[in-house]
Amino acid sequence: MHISPNTSLEPAPCVVYLDDEPSNRQAFESAFRKDFKVLCAASMQEAWAHLEMNHVHVFITDQRMPGITGSELLVHVRDRFPQVRRMLVTAYADLQAVVDALNSGGACFYIQKPWELETVRAAVRRAFAEILAEEARATYTERLIASNQQLEFALRQRLLS
Numbered sequence: 001m002h003i004s005p006n007t008s009l010e011p012a013p014c015v016v017y018l019d020d021e022p023s024n025r026q027a028f029e030s031a032f033r034k035d036f037k038v039l040c041a042a043s044m045q046e047a048w049a050h051l052e053m054n055h056v057h058v059f060i061t062d063q064r065m066p067g068i069t070g071s072e073l074l075v076h077v078r079d080r081f082p083q084v085r086r087m088l089v090t091a092y093a094d095l096q097a098v099v100d101a102l103n104s105g106g107a108c109f110y111i112q113k114p115w116e117l118e119t120v121r122a123a124v125r126r127a128f129a130e131i132l133a134e135e136a137r138a139t140y141t142e143r144l145i146a147s148n149q150q151l152e153f154a155l156r157q158r159l160l161s
Contacts, residue, residue, distance in 0.1 A: 012036050013057040013128035018047045018073070019089075020065055024113075028060075031117055036124060044073060051077070056084050058127050060111070063090035071107075078106045083134075085127035087111060 014037040017028045025040040032038050039054060041047035044065070050056060059077050063070035074086045086106055091113035108130075109123040 013124055014054055015058045015124055016041060016047055016050045016056050018061040035121055051081050057131050058085045058124050060087040060089055063088055074107055089113060
């Protein structure tokens with residue numbers, strides 16, 4: 001888990017930002033590196049490497065990528081990394097891209113270029129909060145199951161004696 005440079009106590013989300021334009025990647029990293037662990041990728045191959053080697057919380061992709069749309073990429077990310085929250089960013093008003101990103105790719109947020117800093121921050125923080133809540137629920141459930149198994153064992157032992 002990445003610790004935010006702003007505070008040593010609060011965890012920060014890990015975000016993969018995929019865009020084929022170097023200036024967009026540079027702008028994203030400059031804007032958010034103090035808030036998130038930012039991993040930029042120029043291609044899906046780079047993004048896969050980041051997703052496989054890091055505990056990524058949020059995946060953001062541009063809609064218009066060479067050879068594939070962002071909406072299609074979101075489907076692949078959802079299939080391989082379902083716990084990662086997915087977002088689509090585009091400079092174009094493409095309603096079908098939004099529909100595909102939401103319905104097929106399971107996007108949790110749509111970002112219009114040029115993006116507003118606070119809008120992106122809020123969307124990533126909200127997605128990260130959801131992930132943390134899910135992880136806490138899963139941990140609590142695991143503890144309940146373990147406690148239940150211990151109680152069942154104790155009950156069986158008592159019934160046998």
